[in-house]
Each structure stands twice: as C-alpha cells, then as structure tokens.
Amino acid sequence: MARTRSIASIESEIQKTEAELSALSKKYDETAERLKDLQKQKQDYENRQIIEAYRKSNKSLDEVMIFLGE
Numbered sequence: 001m002a003r004t005r006s007i008a009s010i011e012s013e014i015q016k017t018e019a020e021l022s023a024l025s026k027k028y029d030e031t032a033e034r035l036k037d038l039q040k041q042k043q044d045y046e047n048r049q050i051i052e053a054y055r056k057s058n059k060s061l062d063e064v065m066i067f068l069g070e
Helices: 007-057 061-068
Strands: none
Touching: 007 061
C-alpha cells in the first residue's frame, strides 16, 4: 500500500514548485527581452546598410522604390 503524504509535505512541495515556476518565468521574460533587443539591433544594422548602399548607388529614391516594388 502506498504511503500517505502529510499535508505539510504537499504544501511544502507546492511552495517549492511555485518558486521554481516563478524563477523560470522571470528567466523567460529576461530572455525574451534580450531576444527583442537583439532583433532590434539587427534591424537597425540592416537599415544602416541599406541607407549606405542607397547613398553610394547614385540612384534616385524613385528608382530604388521601383526596384523594391513599392
């Protein structure tokens, strides 16, 4: 027959699991924020590359927009 657990041990395990979940949630939020920041950095870099290429191209804005399909 299985041993019956006390309510105190169950509550203790609940608290431990809630603390673990809270820590994981915090870690997830921090990691998601870091990912968002890195994606913004990448987009900013790509934007600078495009602008620099446009400046060096000697093409008009209309020519570039037509090329891009806008």
